[in-house]
Amino acid sequence: MKKAFLIGWKDVKLAFRDRAALLLMLAAPFLLTLGLGLVTGRFSGSSNTGISDIPFVIVNQDEGQLGTELVKVFESEDMADLLEPSSASDPVAARQAVDEDKLAAVIVIPAGFSESFFSSQDSIEAPAIELYSNPARPTSVGVITTILESFLARAEMIRAGSEVTLTQLLSTGRLQPQEVAAAAERMAEQQSEAGASNSSLTLKNVTESGAEVDFDVLAYMAPGMALMFLMFTTTNGGRSLLAEQRLGTLPRLLTTPVNTTQVLGGKVLGIFLTGAAQMLILIVASTLFFQLNWGDPLAVLLLVLAAVVGAVGWGMIITALARTPGQVSAVGSALMLGFGILGGSFINLDNMPNWFRVIAKITPNAWGLDGFNTLALGGGLANILTPILALLIMGVALFAISVFIINRRGFGQR
Amino acid sequence: MMAPILEVQNLVKKYGDFTAVKGISFDIKEGEIFSLLGPNGAGKTTTISVLSTLYTATGGSATIGGHSVFAEPMTVRQIIGIVPQELALYDDLTARENLSFWGQMYNLSGKTLATRINEVLEQIGLTDKANQRVKTYSGGMKRRVNIGVGLLHRPRLLFMDEPTVGIDPQSRRAILDSVKELNRQGMTVLYTTHYMEEAQELSDRVGIIDHGELIALGTQAELKSQVGQNETLVLAVAETDDPQILADKLKTVPGVLKADVIDHTITTITPDAQGIISPTILLANQLGIKINAIDIQEPNLEAVFLHLTGRALRD
Known part of the structure; x- marks a missing residue:
């Protein structure tokens, strides 16, 4: 075990001393994340994620003006391409549809929402609008959240403005106290029709676990880039096995008191440690520079390790099937880009047909993104057990096949 | 030992x-x-x-x-x-x-x-x-x-x-x-x-x-000892000339056991290297082949290899 670790640690040192590899391992994913953040307006406040027809349900239990206006906002012509809202009366059934991945979200406008909003009594707390979100569709949820928050912010602005106006009218005697409620309602009606609105009203954004979160579009892009370039690291690590064969260091290792299991184990450990270090550096960097919230640190760590296991599996299978380091590099680059596209690093899988999303599951990228997005939306370790398990099974199965192929070829033997 | x-x-x-x-x-x-x-x-x-x-x-x-x-x-x-x-x-x-x-x-x-x-x-x-x-x-x-x-x-x-x-x-x-x-x-x-x-x-x-x-x-x-007391006469032939012609002629000289060509060098095995220098130079002059250097070597491993295989080590 000690020798395997020494071999692995040596590979980590070599990987981090290779400037060209460092560019692809760290600089490229970081800069691409930065670039995508700029393109999507993450750093300027606007967002264009290129998605459309987001399916969601509005359960409007409110009989007042504000609830109706909110529904109008979501059903407006301006939103027609982006959103595909439908109405329902049963919030339980709607939540069930979200859990079954049929919807991106459910918005529940509670009864008495408008009444509490127009009430001049501070003691009455406005009931919260509930956004029940689908963690598997983080970008879609992010869009709905943004629209909802914007509406609530405008509604709050109206209320504050109305309060000031009514107070002035009362103090100057132009309005009698018994007329205040009716006047306030008329004002709100007029202003909301004019398209205003904002809030001390709260948006209750909940996941299945009930946690409240804010979605950041960069929380989708950063893991996408990190996972894509993780594939580079693992295939590059696998390539080093064949490179060592050519350079003569592998044959030399096999003439020392080290067995083939230790050598192979050490090489795999080196790839694993390098990949894990790469992911963790990118996570820390994006947290520091982009103020990105990746979610529960322990869950993030475990997901990172599982994602690296999955990616190492692919790196090893390519190495086992290739004959030269050049072949590994060529196939590895193609796989990195292919998995990046297929796994959702560049496109939102929510918008893809079901068959595409099924095929995407062969990639560590898709499972990893699934897990990272769940965590970014406030999910915990319990919510990402499926991706973790899938990644571990993927990695172990591919590694077992790789070892079989490598042994069949005669590892280091002639 | x-x-x-x-x-x-x-x-x-x-x-x-x-x-x-x-x-x-x-x-x-x-x-x-x-x-x-x-x-x-x-x-x-x-x-x-x-x-x-x-x-x-x-x-x-x-x-x-x-x-x-x-x-x-x-x-x-x-x-x-x-x-x-x-x-x-x-x-x-x-x-x-x-x-x-x-x-x-x-x-x-x-x-x-x-x-x-x-x-x-x-x-x-x-x-x-x-x-x-x-x-x-x-x-x-x-x-x-x-x-x-x-x-x-x-x-x-x-x-x-x-x-x-x-x-x-x-x-x-x-x-x-x-x-x-x-x-x-x-x-x-x-x-x-x-x-x-x-x-x-x-x-x-x-x-x-x-x-x-x-x-x-x-x-x-x-x-x-496998090559006996034979000596090696090494001739460096000018690059413009064909050493094979001279090597073939040398094989007919009495006392020459072997004459092999490697690049522009002729390696001759003989019991008396000193004794064949004159006829070698004479032959070279007759054939118009220029010899740049002559070296006499005691029995060595190169000669052993040549003796055993008929080829030089660098072949």
Whole structure:
């Protein structure tokens, strides 16, 4: 075990001393994340994620003006391409549809929402609008959240403005106290029709676990880039096995008191440690520079390790099937880009047909993104057990096949 | 000389239909320098690769320090040290890091490892450059580190596979001197080379290998006696002339046993080299061939190889 670790640690040192590899391992994913953040307006406040027809349900239990206006906002012509809202009366059934991945979200406008909003009594707390979100569709949820928050912010602005106006009218005697409620309602009606609105009203954004979160579009892009370039690291690590064969260091290792299991184990450990270090550096960097919230640190760590296991599996299978380091590099680059596209690093899988999303599951990228997005939306370790398990099974199965192929070829033997 | 540290019996190594080593047998006694001399492709590296447990043998047996190379590879690996023909180092690690890594592979650790690294660095003359990455070294310096790795765990038997290929004369001299020094300190060395001069300078005994067969084995005196007291007359022919014409004519001169051409050099085997110089120059003049240099050599391993195979070592 000690020798395997020494071999692995040596590979980590070599990987981090290779400037060209460092560019692809760290600089490229970081800069691409930065670039995508700029393109999507993450750093300027606007967002264009290129998605459309987001399916969601509005359960409007409110009989007042504000609830109706909110529904109008979501059903407006301006939103027609982006959103595909439908109405329902049963919030339980709607939540069930979200859990079954049929919807991106459910918005529940509670009864008495408008009444509490127009009430001049501070003691009455406005009931919260509930956004029940689908963690598997983080970008879609992010869009709905943004629209909802914007509406609530405008509604709050109206209320504050109305309060000031009514107070002035009362103090100057132009309005009698018994007329205040009716006047306030008329004002709100007029202003909301004019398209205003904002809030001390709260948006209750909940996941299945009930946690409240804010979605950041960069929380989708950063893991996408990190996972894509993780594939580079693992295939590059696998390539080093064949490179060592050519350079003569592998044959030399096999003439020392080290067995083939230790050598192979050490090489795999080196790839694993390098990949894990790469992911963790990118996570820390994006947290520091982009103020990105990746979610529960322990869950993030475990997901990172599982994602690296999955990616190492692919790196090893390519190495086992290739004959030269050049072949590994060529196939590895193609796989990195292919998995990046297929796994959702560049496109939102929510918008893809079901068959595409099924095929995407062969990639560590898709499972990893699934897990990272769940965590970014406030999910915990319990919510990402499926991706973790899938990644571990993927990695172990591919590694077992790789070892079989490598042994069949005669590892280091002639 | 002591008991054999290495014994090889009928060693065979095949790659598919091609037989690289054809049933060779030899032994090496503790404390000697044994050279396997032969041209490129003769089977030297394959033999070392099998004996160092890297390749599996197709047939035969081999023991090192009384342990079967094939049945107890891990024990054998601890006894032997390898200096491979190609540099087998990590370029992005320093010399010290390389030595540390390889030392730990040989089960060295802690103070023992640190001491041995310093001793080896001193031995290979790289103490002051120990913390520079190997990729910044010259070819000769890399060769020295390559040798140093093989010495770290004080092996009883050191395999050196053509360690002077492709380096400058100064580094070559240093390596040959270090091999003699290691041997003086008690290390047994199996040295492969296609340079006759190196085998002559270093070896207590020599095995001449060609096409996978051990065609001669013994001390240098024993091998030279196979060609009797014959001398070698070496003629350097001008590049503009055809040496083959002169070589063919020389074969008809009384006393000339062999006349072979390598590039523009004619190597002539004869009992009396001095005696055939005049007729050789006469023939050259008649044929209009210019001779640039003449050299008379005592019986040597080159002549032995030529005698046994009809070819020069560089063929």
